[in-house]
Amino acid sequence: MRRHLNLIRVFLKINLQMAMAYRTDTFVNILVNMMWLGWELLSLSIIFGNTQALAGWEFGDLIVLLGVFRIVNMLMFIMIWPATEKFNTSVRDGSFDYVLLQPVNSLFVVSFSRLTIWRLWDLVLALVLILSGLSISGGNILWQNFMAFLALAFSGIIIIYSLWVVLIALTFWFTKFDNNVTILHALMDAGRYPVMVYPFWLQLIVTFIIPIAVATTVPVQALHGSLSVLQVLMYLGVGAASFVVAVLFWRVGVRKYSGASS
Amino acid sequence: MTIENIIEVKDLSKTYKVSERDSGFKAAVASFFKRKFKDVKAVDHVHFSIRPGEMVGFLGPNGAGKTTTLKMLSGLLNPTFGHAKVMGYTPWELRGEYLSAITLIMGQRNRLSWDIPAADSFLLNQAIYRIGDIEYKQTMRELDELLELGDVVKKPVRNLSLGERMKCELAAGLIHRPSVLFLDEPTIGLDITAQARIREFLREYNRRYNATIILTSHYMADVTALCERVILIHHGKLMYDGALAELSRKIAPFKVIGVGLENAADYDLTGYGERTVGENGDAMVYLRVPAEQATSVTSRLLAELPIHDITIADPPIESVIEQAFQG
Structure with a gap:
C-alpha cells in the first residue's frame, strides 16, 4: 500500500512536470474548461427561466448533479483518456511488455502512470457547484443521506472505472481496437442531467450498459433520501462486484497477451 | 536445477497461431468472415543451460526464434x-522477486517516456523497484x-540521439541491478x-557484477566482442551451442x-571466387573467397579488371549461419 502511494506520488510529480513543459497547452485548457462551465450554467439557467422543475428536480438539485457529473467527468479527463491513449500505443508498439515486466500490478501502472494533472482544478469547481447547489435547494440534509451520497458517488466512479478496464482489456484480444473507449465517451454527457429526463430506452442504456446514471443521478437521489437502504446497498454491491469482475477480466486479458504476442 | 546453472531450459517450445490468407480482394473478404489459422513453430524443443556470469550470444536469422526465446525467459510469453x-524461478509466473532480479532490454522498444528527461524515468524506476535512496545514488553514480x-x-528523451537514448534505455533497465x-x-x-x-559497457558490467548476459544481435561484432559462447537457432531449432571460436573455424574462413x-x-569472374548475393541488392558483384586468399584475389582483381570500386567484408551473419547448416 505504502509503495503504491509512493508510486502515485512519483506519477503525479512526473505528470506535473509534463504539464509544465507544455504550459501554453495547460493554460489554454484551463481557459476552455472555464468556458464550458459557463456554458453549462447558462443552459441550466435558460431551462429554469422557463420552468420550475426538470423531471421533478429543482434548480439546486441540478446544480448538485452538475457538480457530481463534473467529478466523474474529471476522472475521465484526468485518468481515463490519457491512460487509454498511452495503453493503446503501448500495446501497438510493444512497450506494454515493459509494463508487464515491472514488479508492480500492471493495471495499477496502466491506470495511474499518465495523468492530466491540471484537470484537478475541476475538483474545486465541482465542490463549489455541489455546495452552492445544496444552499440553493435549502433544507437540511441528513448526515446518513450525505454519507450514502459520498459512498454511492465513489462506487459510481468505480463502476465507470471497471467498465473502462473491461473495454481496454478487449485490446488484448483484438490488437487493433483504438475505438475501445469511444462508447464511454459518447454516453458520458448523458450524466449531466437526471436520468429521468431521457426516453425510457436511453434510461436503460445509461443505467445498465454504460451506467453513467448510476454514478451521477443515483448519488444525488440518495442525498435527498429518495432511495431505500436496500437500494443503496444494492448499488454499492454492484460497484464492488464490477470492480472484481474488471480485475479478473484484466488478468485473463494479460494471460491472453502473453499467450499470443510475438 | 543445479547450483552451477543459473538458467536451465528444457524442451522449450512456442507455437504461434498465425492467421493466413491468399492475396487479393476476395480472399480478404473471405478471411474477414472466416479466419484460417496456421501453426508456426517459433521455438522448437530448445535445450540449454547457462552458468552465472556467462555472456552468451544468441544467433540466428530473422524469425529464428531468438526474441521469442528471450521473451519466454523473461516471463513475457x-x-x-x-x-x-531462471535462478530457480519459472519466469512466466511473473513473480515480483523474479522480475526484480532480471531485465529485458530491447533495442527496438522504448521503456523511457518520450516527453520527460530520462532522469525522471529513473526516479520512477526507483519507486517501482523500491530502491533505497543511498543505493539508488550509488547505482546511478556507477551507471553514469x-x-x-x-x-x-536531463534532456527530454525525444531530443536525444539514438545512441544517447540507448544509453539511457540501458541505464533505466539496470537501475535495480539485475543479475540476469x-x-x-x-x-x-x-x-x-x-x-x-555499449559493448564496452556490457563487458564491464558483466565483469563488475558477475551478471549473466544473454544477447541477441545482428552484428557479428557484438557477439565476437562479448561472447565466448554462442547458441545458434534456426527455424526455432537449436543448431549449435558451444564456443564461438569453434564456430568461426567452421564457417568464417x-x-x-x-x-x-x-x-x-x-x-x-568464376576464376576469382564463387558469386554470392550482396546485402543490399546494389550494382556491385559479390564474390565469396576463402579468407586466406582474400588479399591475393583482391590484388588480382584490381590488376586484371577495370574496377572502379571494391569492398571486402565478412559475410553477413545470415549467410554465415545459412552456410553453417548447409555445408
Missing part, C-alpha cells in the same frame, strides 16, 4: 511446451561513470562508435569481396 528455470551519461539524462540480463539487439541502428561503447564493374556480365 508462456511457452506452448517445455520448461525453464560506465555509460558516460552526463547531462544527457536479456538483451535483444541492444546495438541496433547505432553507429560504430556508439556500438563499441570466408570473405565477401564486392566489385564495382561496368558491364559485369561481360566478364567471367
Whole structure:
C-alpha cells in the first residue's frame, strides 16, 4: 500500500512536470474548461427561466448533479483518456511488455502512470457547484443521506472505472481496437442531467450498459433520501462486484497477451 | 536445477497461431468472415543451460526464434511446451522477486517516456523497484561513470540521439541491478562508435557484477566482442551451442569481396571466387573467397579488371549461419 502511494506520488510529480513543459497547452485548457462551465450554467439557467422543475428536480438539485457529473467527468479527463491513449500505443508498439515486466500490478501502472494533472482544478469547481447547489435547494440534509451520497458517488466512479478496464482489456484480444473507449465517451454527457429526463430506452442504456446514471443521478437521489437502504446497498454491491469482475477480466486479458504476442 | 546453472531450459517450445490468407480482394473478404489459422513453430524443443556470469550470444536469422526465446525467459510469453528455470524461478509466473532480479532490454522498444528527461524515468524506476535512496545514488553514480551519461539524462528523451537514448534505455533497465540480463539487439541502428561503447559497457558490467548476459544481435561484432559462447537457432531449432571460436573455424574462413564493374556480365569472374548475393541488392558483384586468399584475389582483381570500386567484408551473419547448416 505504502509503495503504491509512493508510486502515485512519483506519477503525479512526473505528470506535473509534463504539464509544465507544455504550459501554453495547460493554460489554454484551463481557459476552455472555464468556458464550458459557463456554458453549462447558462443552459441550466435558460431551462429554469422557463420552468420550475426538470423531471421533478429543482434548480439546486441540478446544480448538485452538475457538480457530481463534473467529478466523474474529471476522472475521465484526468485518468481515463490519457491512460487509454498511452495503453493503446503501448500495446501497438510493444512497450506494454515493459509494463508487464515491472514488479508492480500492471493495471495499477496502466491506470495511474499518465495523468492530466491540471484537470484537478475541476475538483474545486465541482465542490463549489455541489455546495452552492445544496444552499440553493435549502433544507437540511441528513448526515446518513450525505454519507450514502459520498459512498454511492465513489462506487459510481468505480463502476465507470471497471467498465473502462473491461473495454481496454478487449485490446488484448483484438490488437487493433483504438475505438475501445469511444462508447464511454459518447454516453458520458448523458450524466449531466437526471436520468429521468431521457426516453425510457436511453434510461436503460445509461443505467445498465454504460451506467453513467448510476454514478451521477443515483448519488444525488440518495442525498435527498429518495432511495431505500436496500437500494443503496444494492448499488454499492454492484460497484464492488464490477470492480472484481474488471480485475479478473484484466488478468485473463494479460494471460491472453502473453499467450499470443510475438 | 543445479547450483552451477543459473538458467536451465528444457524442451522449450512456442507455437504461434498465425492467421493466413491468399492475396487479393476476395480472399480478404473471405478471411474477414472466416479466419484460417496456421501453426508456426517459433521455438522448437530448445535445450540449454547457462552458468552465472556467462555472456552468451544468441544467433540466428530473422524469425529464428531468438526474441521469442528471450521473451519466454523473461516471463513475457508462456511457452506452448517445455520448461525453464531462471535462478530457480519459472519466469512466466511473473513473480515480483523474479522480475526484480532480471531485465529485458530491447533495442527496438522504448521503456523511457518520450516527453520527460530520462532522469525522471529513473526516479520512477526507483519507486517501482523500491530502491533505497543511498543505493539508488550509488547505482546511478556507477551507471553514469560506465555509460558516460552526463547531462544527457536531463534532456527530454525525444531530443536525444539514438545512441544517447540507448544509453539511457540501458541505464533505466539496470537501475535495480539485475543479475540476469536479456538483451535483444541492444546495438541496433547505432553507429560504430556508439556500438563499441555499449559493448564496452556490457563487458564491464558483466565483469563488475558477475551478471549473466544473454544477447541477441545482428552484428557479428557484438557477439565476437562479448561472447565466448554462442547458441545458434534456426527455424526455432537449436543448431549449435558451444564456443564461438569453434564456430568461426567452421564457417568464417570466408570473405565477401564486392566489385564495382561496368558491364559485369561481360566478364567471367568464376576464376576469382564463387558469386554470392550482396546485402543490399546494389550494382556491385559479390564474390565469396576463402579468407586466406582474400588479399591475393583482391590484388588480382584490381590488376586484371577495370574496377572502379571494391569492398571486402565478412559475410553477413545470415549467410554465415545459412552456410553453417548447409555445408
